[in-house]
Amino acid sequence: MDEAAVLALFxxxxxxxxxPDGPGSEVERVGAVVRHMGPAHGWNGVVWSALEEAGADADAAIAEQIAYFTGIGREFEWKLYGHDLPVDLGQRLVAAGFTPEPVETxxxxxxxxxxxxxxxxxxxxxxRVTDRAGADLMADAQAKAFGTDASRFHRYLLDRLTTAPDSVVAVVALAGDEPVSAARMELVPGTSFAGLWGGGTVRHWRGRGVYRALVAHRARVAADLGYRYLQVDASSQSRPILERLGFTxxxxxxPYVYPNH
Incomplete structure (x- = not known):
């Protein structure tokens, strides 16, 4: 893989x-920033920026996005990548009131x-998850795997399954009737990448190959649909597994998060 070329393509x-990733979402480019706006239970944030090295430009762009998202009553995320400029953008986001979440790869x-x-x-x-009953099982698995409230994700998933079912492949692993792992793949027709998201396994089923099986399942679907690449924002726990599977x-x-005050 030509890593620099693939990153530039990404x-x-x-x-x-x-x-836009679903119903009620839209994308805007404002100056050197591309932002995604969704409903309160969806994803809101800055996904790309081409800020100059000049600090004043970066600070002004940050302030503009804070004003916009707080003005519409949304918590939002500035999704910062390791190669984004200026090199101190993360520090500037913190100074402006953002809180960094754990680094992913x-x-x-x-x-x-x-x-x-x-x-x-x-x-x-x-x-395969296609209806409310499946979404209930998936949200249950994710809540137990991550120890978080999955109600916001549950609503987001139902929106996708109802209004844009071809844009998401959601799967749940069942041991008998117990949901023990869940994950989804988001599809953007006309692009080279299918995205793997939300893979989580309940504690007593970890280390048995369930996560790997869900990756393989979604990869088979991506292959059938003609996608060239799979991409993942990997946690420190999933990165070694993905490297063994062939991910680079x-x-x-x-994620730098700004609260909805």
Whole structure:
């Protein structure tokens, strides 16, 4: 893989050229910033910027986005990548009132190079989520896996399944009737990348290959749909698994969150 070329393609297609991710969402380019606006339970934030080294320009752009998103009553995220400029943009975001969340790694794999035959462990089956009952199971798995309230995600997923079902592939792993892992893949037709999101496994099922099976399942779907690459924002826990599966780290990504006061 030509890592620099793939990263440049990712920036062009998935960041600068980002498209609305669902109902009630829109994208705007304001000066050197591309922002995505969604409903309160959706994703709101800055996904790409081309700020100059001059600090005044960066600070002005940050202030403009704070004014915009607080004006519409939204918490939002400035999604900062390791190669974004200026190099002190993260420090400037913190000074403006943002809080950084844990650093993740942008990892990419060519679909054609992945081992797609991985199956779930004995006693576990992978089920496609297409309706409210499936969304309930998926939200339950994610709440237990991450220890968080999944109600916002649940509403977001139902919106996608109802109004744009071809834009998301959601799956849940069941051990009997118990949801033990869940994940989704977001699809943007006309781009080279399918995105893997939300992979989480409940604690007592970790280390048994469930996560790997969900990656392989979604990769098979991406291959059938003609996507060339899979991309993941990998946590420190999932990065080693993804590297063993054939994913390559390209850069870091850090969410800087500004609250809705």
């Amino acid at each position: 920036d062009r297609e998935m960041r600068e050229g980002v498209r 942008l990892m990419v794999a060519e679909v054609a190079g992945l081992a797609l035959g991985t199956e779930p462990p004995e006693g576990v089956r992978v089920v 780290p390209l850069t870091t990504t850090t």
